[in-house]
Amino acid sequence: MLTQEMLDSIKKVEASRPQRIGADLRRMTAEEKQELLKKFHPDYREDGFVYLAVGPNKGEKVPTELGQLLHGKSRVLGKDVDLDDIFYDTDVLIIGGGGAGASAAIEADNKGARVTIVTKLRMGDANTMMAEGGIQAADKPNDSPAIHYLDALGGGHFTNKPELLKKLVTEAPDCIKWLNEMGVMFDKEADGTMVTTHGGGTSRKRMHACADYSGAEIMRVLRDEVINRGIEIVDFTSAIELILDDKGAAAGAVLMNMETGEIRIARAKTIVIATGGAGRLHYQGFPTSNHYGATADGLILGYRAGANLLYQDAIQYHPTGVAYPAQMFGALVTEKVRSLGAQLINVDGEAFMNPLETRDVTVASIIRECKQNGKGVPTPLGSAIWLDTPMIEIINGAGTIEKKLPGMLRMYEKFGIDMRTTPILIYPTLHYQNGGLEISANGMTTVENLFVAGEAVGGVHGRNRLMGNSLLDIIVFGRNAGKNAGDKCKSVTVGKLNLDHVAKYADELEKAGAANDMESPMLLPKYTHGSQINKFN
Amino acid sequence: MEDMVNIYLMGKQYSVPASLTIMNAMEYAGYQHKRGCGCRAGFCGACATIYRIKGQNELKFCLACQTKVEDNMYIASLPFFPGVKKVYDIYEIKPTEDIMMQIYPEIYSCIGCNACTKACPQGLNVMQYIAYAQRGDYAACAEESFDCIACNMCSSRCPAQITHPMVSLLARRLYGKYIAPETEHLATRVKEIEDGVFTEAVEELAAKPLDQIKELYNHRDIEK
Numbered sequence: 001m002l003t004q005e006m007l008d009s010i011k012k013v014e015a016s017r018p019q020r021i022g023a024d025l026r027r028m029t030a031e032e033k034q035e036l037l038k039k040f041h042p043d044y045r046e047d048g049f050v051y052l053a054v055g056p057n058k059g060e061k062v063p064t065e066l067g068q069l070l071h072g073k074s075r076v077l078g079k080d081v082d083l084d085d086i087f088y089d090t091d092v093l094i095i096g097g098g099g100a101g102a103s104a105a106i107e108a109d110n111k112g113a114r115v116t117i118v119t120k121l122r123m124g125d126a127n128t129m130m131a132e133g134g135i136q137a138a139d140k141p142n143d144s145p146a147i148h149y150l151d152a153l154g155g156g157h158f159t160n161k162p163e164l165l166k167k168l169v170t171e172a173p174d175c176i177k178w179l180n181e182m183g184v185m186f187d188k189e190a191d192g193t194m195v196t197t198h199g200g201g202t203s204r205k206r207m208h209a210c211a212d213y214s215g216a217e218i219m220r221v222l223r224d225e226v227i228n229r230g231i232e233i234v235d236f237t238s239a240i241e242l243i244l245d246d247k248g249a250a251a252g253a254v255l256m257n258m259e260t261g262e263i264r265i266a267r268a269k270t271i272v273i274a275t276g277g278a279g280r281l282h283y284q285g286f287p288t289s290n291h292y293g294a295t296a297d298g299l300i301l302g303y304r305a306g307a308n309l310l311y312q313d314a315i316q317y318h319p320t321g322v323a324y325p326a327q328m329f330g331a332l333v334t335e336k337v338r339s340l341g342a343q344l345i346n347v348d349g350e351a352f353m354n355p356l357e358t359r360d361v362t363v364a365s366i367i368r369e370c371k372q373n374g375k376g377v378p379t380p381l382g383s384a385i386w387l388d389t390p391m392i393e394i395i396n397g398a399g400t401i402e403k404k405l406p407g408m409l410r411m412y413e414k415f416g417i418d419m420r421t422t423p424i425l426i427y428p429t430l431h432y433q434n435g436g437l438e439i440s441a442n443g444m445t446t447v448e449n450l451f452v453a454g455e456a457v458g459g460v461h462g463r464n465r466l467m468g469n470s471l472l473d474i475i476v477f478g479r480n481a482g483k484n485a486g487d488k489c490k491s492v493t494v495g496k497l498n499l500d501h502v503a504k505y506a507d508e509l510e511k512a513g514a515a516n517d518m519e520s521p522m523l524l525p526k527y528t529h530g531s532q533i534n535k536f537n
Numbered sequence: 538m539e540d541m542v543n544i545y546l547m548g549k550q551y552s553v554p555a556s557l558t559i560m561n562a563m564e565y566a567g568y569q570h571k572r573g574c575g576c577r578a579g580f581c582g583a584c585a586t587i588y589r590i591k592g593q594n595e596l597k598f599c600l601a602c603q604t605k606v607e608d609n610m611y612i613a614s615l616p617f618f619p620g621v622k623k624v625y626d627i628y629e630i631k632p633t634e635d636i637m638m639q640i641y642p643e644i645y646s647c648i649g650c651n652a653c654t655k656a657c658p659q660g661l662n663v664m665q666y667i668a669y670a671q672r673g674d675y676a677a678c679a680e681e682s683f684d685c686i687a688c689n690m691c692s693s694r695c696p697a698q699i700t701h702p703m704v705s706l707l708a709r710r711l712y713g714k715y716i717a718p719e720t721e722h723l724a725t726r727v728k729e730i731e732d733g734v735f736t737e738a739v740e741e742l743a744a745k746p747l748d749q750i751k752e753l754y755n756h757r758d759i760e761k
Binding site: 030121122124125129130138139140141142144145146147149150151153154158162165166169170171173174176177180181182183184185186188189190191192193194198203204205211213215216217220221224225227228230236258259289291292326327328331332406407410411414524526527528529530531533535 | 574
């Protein structure tokens with residue numbers, strides 16, 4: 001399977017391995033990092049962005065592919081939509097069935113609210129399910145919320161919204177406890193002590209994990225809990241537009257059955273957008289580690305309804321996406337691999353950086369090594385860097401990979417590669433949207449009764465998120481949105497429903513000469529893998 | 538020209554590049570998945586797939602996103618399976634030996650045919666974890682079933698009508714909640730936070746001027 005060039009390079013990786021084990025790799029200075037990011041991080045490429053023509057963030061930069069959707073055509077305009085024909089009448093409408101949506105549903109249910117979850121695929125089909133590495137919380141004696149705060153703030157280049165970050169770090173331990181008491185199986189020592197490791201940019205070992213199924217374990221428990229509570233789940237149904245009432249508050253959504261196209265109206269007293277990320281928009285042509293449904297739908301809906309975006313131009317590329325074999329191109333290789341000691345090695349067998357720099361710095365450094373220094377390993381789809389996985393077994397003992405990274409080991413085995421003995425090839429992959437809709441500490445946007453939670457929120461992580469703070473974020477802010485939306489709905493009287501904001505937004509686009517015909521939100525990506533078939537749909 | 542193979546999607550023939558996964562080959566053939574596609578990385582169980590190679594007797598089980606196409610593969614997707622999920626209150630039930638008998642009594646009808654194990658795309662010993670559940674060893678059941686992605690292909694093969702993923706999910710929740718050792722440092726920390734022990738430090742840090750915060754960040758000590 002591996003090419004001769006790869007096999008030759010592996011010999012150099014193996015030859016240098018003994019000296020590299022235990023070696024202290026220098027960390028970059030703040031100035032070096034800045035310089036590196038400016039020159040090599042995709043966020044700094046001007047040609048990857050456009051400027052918004054209308055809306056609250058008019059004049060600001062967004063990734064081109066997101067800009068096209070924000071300037072695209074609503075799926076309801078010109079269609080026959082009867083807002084009086086209400087099919088779902090509920091207290092709290094949650095759009096999105098991932099970790100944030102499920103957490104919000106459980107807490108809103110605790111408040112006694114009637115809750116409806118609408119999700120365009122199955123309940124639990126979300127990036128949450130794919131988070132491998134872990135979840136941060138400062139619950140060890142040598143750690144504290146303040147230390148966690150400083151790590152996340154520095155990692156975010158000091159741009160995190162303080163009121164949100166304070167909440168994230170302060171409520172983290174309680175969220176671990178909440179999950180544990182629901183039955184989530186965290187990795188523990190025999191005496192109950194949590195097994196915790198480092199992630200890129202952490203100064204304390206505070207990464208909690210459930211082997212490398214952390215997100216999957218959390219998601220399947222949350223989903224089970226939602227079902228046990230009898231919370232209404234409307235699956236294979238997307239929200240294609242928000243509905244406001246005559247007071248300008250969010251009051252419902254137009255829903256579309258993904259399979260039949262049938263339209264149904266949902267009315268609600270409060271709404272939580274929990275639609276997740278945008279990896280499937282493939283910014284700048286990057287592959288993605290994201291779920292099939294990650295198409296930024298909530299950002300489009302919220303923005304049209306008047307909520308503003310924050311850091312929508314800050315994208316997280318994960319340093320270690322699979323570069324080879326091609327069948328797994330873009331899939332995630334968890335950061336835990338580096339936490340456990342694997343180094344990043346170039347074609348000549350040299351460790352060119354400390355593997356535990358923050359994600360954005362690591363990405364820029366890998367791109368520099370391949371593009372400028374010409375020290376990448378040639379692959380059929382470009383060039384790549386070795387992640388020296390056999391080091392994990394040498395440093396931590398034989399059997400560590402099977403115990404700590406069973407999912408990853410299995411994935412590679414299916415394609416004939418044993419990562420315990422052979423290093424693996426990686427290249428950055430589109431992983432996370434750092435930005436999103438802006439909220440206050442109560443989880444609400446500037447649009448009354450419109451809450452947002454999870455990856456669709458902007459501001460918690462500033463312009464760059466640390467590993468393990470996203471699983472944490474969906475739980476902290478999912479619960480927060482659920483509690484507040486569940487409380488708020490008790491005092492809401494919904495007025496007359498309308499879609500006037502959609503028509504107004506389209507008018508402004510027309511006037512600005514920025515309107516395009518792309519149906520938006522996208523809902524699902526279309527892939528052809530190079531086929532040239534002639535199709536009528 | 539790429540190396541091509543013939544595959545049969547729900548019985549219909551398509552010619553697709555041999556290098557593609559089943560999931561990608563379906564897209565190459567012109568499908569846009571609405572069902573049967575989720576994480577595309579082997580974690581979610583949405584793309585459960587059964588196939589048979591023409592001329593061979595054996596029925597095979599896989600995930601469409603993790604399996605390369607082969608020549609003469611007859612492919613059927615199993616995007617949904619009507620499994621049995623019982624509702625319970627995890628805060629009320631206890632990990633007693635008879636709890637499985639109360640919630641999922643059908644596990645005691647297992648005839649030991651091992652068809653479940655043969656159908657598991659994760660390579661789990663499914664029948665073994667059901668045996669652990671039968672005898673109330675929830676720790677062993679949780680451990681053995683941990684990598685389950687609930688694709689339900691095991692259930693589709695079971696003559697005893699067991700929905701294995703739901704049984705193991707109950708066992709794992711019982712284990713995680715009641716049997717795994719309690720974490721003292723977590724309980725202590727949550728209490729400290731409730732008592733406001735850390736509030737001042739966080740507020741003070743957040744209120745510092747940016748250059749001081751940067752200074753602190755750039756010189757913070759990092760645990761070895």
